[in-house]
Amino acid sequence: MNHDSPLSPLPLADTPCRVLTTRQLRERGVSAADADEHCRPGGPWQQVLPGVHLLHPGPPTAEERLLAVLLYAAQRGPSVPCQGGGERPAPEVMVTGFAALALHGLTAAPPLSALERIDVLVAATRRLRSAGFARVVRSAGLPVPEEITGLPVAPLPRALADAVAQLSDAASVRRLLACAVRDGHGAAGAVLAELERAGLTAEPQVADAVDVLLAEGRAVAERQLYAMVADHGLPDPVWNVDLRMPGGPHLGSVDAYWPEHSVALEIESVAPHRDDDLPDPAPDRTRAHLERLGITVVRCAPHTLHETPRDQAVVVRTALMAAADREPGAYVVVLPR
Template sequence: MTHNTPLSPRPLSHLTEAPQHRVLTATALRAHGITAAVANERCRPGGPWQLLLPGVYLLHPGLPTSDERLHAALLYAGGECPPIPAQQGGGRTSCHAAARTAAPSGTPSGRSAAGHCPPPHPPRAMITGLAALTLHGFAGSPSLRALDRIDVLVPRTTRLRSTGCVHIVRGQSVPDPEEITGLPVAPVARALADTVGQLTDAGVVRRLLVESVRGGYCESGAVVGELLRARLLGRPHVRDAVDALVAESRALAEGMLYEMVFRHRLPDPCWNVDLRLPGGPHLGGVDAYWPEQAVALELDTRAPRPHLDQDAQWSEYARKREALEGLGITVVHLTPGKLRESLQQQAAIVRTALMTAVEREPAEYVIVTPR
């Protein structure tokens, strides 16, 4: 017997009765003792099976479910590597985290627990595009059943062609996927970039980008960064949508900041003001300023810009902060993500800065004007 000889066949009912086995590859079927000839015979017109994609079989007649289509797409694009195992309690996790959770302690390096991908090797294929946004819960994306195409992100070196309902998206860099219902799914920012690259409807692009921050799925900077890497910011309708995205992110962050101050009874600051020295240079604008304590608060809603790299943007912010602190002004830096995670914790940071202000030398006199 050679390694090409199939195993002795078992009754086929053991496959079709198990929901998780209703979509299998030719290689998996062979491991169950089913030759390609037998599989193809069962896929004849009127037969009990179907050939969904090259080398991927649906083990029942009729239309595949949305879940079966997703599994078939991943099996076609990702070979025999199983999807990320679902975590107890649900939620989203990265592939590496899922693999670490699944592997029992003491598992030797390079090996994995039965049924799981080895931790160092994440799935080489993941759902992206509109299907990924739907799995993430976007209201503005179609239902999985309504999608006639499933985008699958793979490394650029993967030799695959789009076929049937599967559209292969090749990436120079592939992010760690998130686990949703046991499937590897591209993070929201990457899925948005892969979606926007295929859309020409300005209204749809705008709605999806705005929903990404309005729904709390990700930060605007992450979205703009992915669009920049995908070289999509040169398209006018994408630039307009990004302007709306940044404005929405800013408005939401300011709303959370107001809520933090009033809910946690912090002293009323001067909102949205410019600071300058008497007869001197403009020091910059801040989102909130407490003159008596010389404490300034800045919301970081920066997004990457095509003409400045992220290091240059950070240096620009750092110079401004250094100038203010050089005058004795304490600068509190908050991000929308931190506010979203815990208003109470961020309020405690601001309160601490206000309380410790009395321990410092008085700040140099600055002029405060509305922005």
């Protein structure tokens, strides 16, 4: 074919999706030879990844890069229709790493336009190599993706783990993890569990950030507890106190205490227990000791304060109302923690 001759028009005028695979082009009546001719230097198209074509000559937008990476990873897998025409990959592939964090809205993550490569998560059994701006991440077990802007995206804890795995700087890891929890993108326990699953907590730059992660998770849970009490009309407790017997030993520390009702509330630890660890018996000892003194102890997980604060408020209100039907609890000294 004479490369100086004008290219013949192709039957794609009614295709809103401007990123298509070779197979998708073939299904639309465009042969591989015609596609190659349109992608030659100076042509109206370009091949941005192996087997993936951009149907205009300019640089791809961030959305086009995302779709191109997903289509590249799913070329031999199933696909489903996408908004505006064309197809998008089925959930067997999903965006992960820094690109996924940007899609989740994490302010500490670089914007999509600044990323040289986009991570795509696939099954460990896939025979697929990284290419161009597509970086392949394999996993023996794929999470259920979330749909953001019509594309499959890894849940935030998994996306964080895949991003952190690429970092060697402890300050960067701390900033990323703290931002995710502080801004409400993910629960500290879920994030830490995913880091442990990926074997990252043994890495020095991650181990250094775990305390920051847990502190942020604790602070978030406390703020959610304050909001639960205020939003659901519960009586004000005394906050963050130590309980002691008059002139006697320390009984335990609690996050909220209603002295007139003898009801205490503890936020459970945000750190999950590793399989090789024994559960910390201290909270159970505190609860048993206080309940022997007639003090009801309500324990709540941080995720319940975030996900179902109304249900948690009902539990606390029930405990407060039940105080009228039981013997008064022992007198204890309440001290600031």
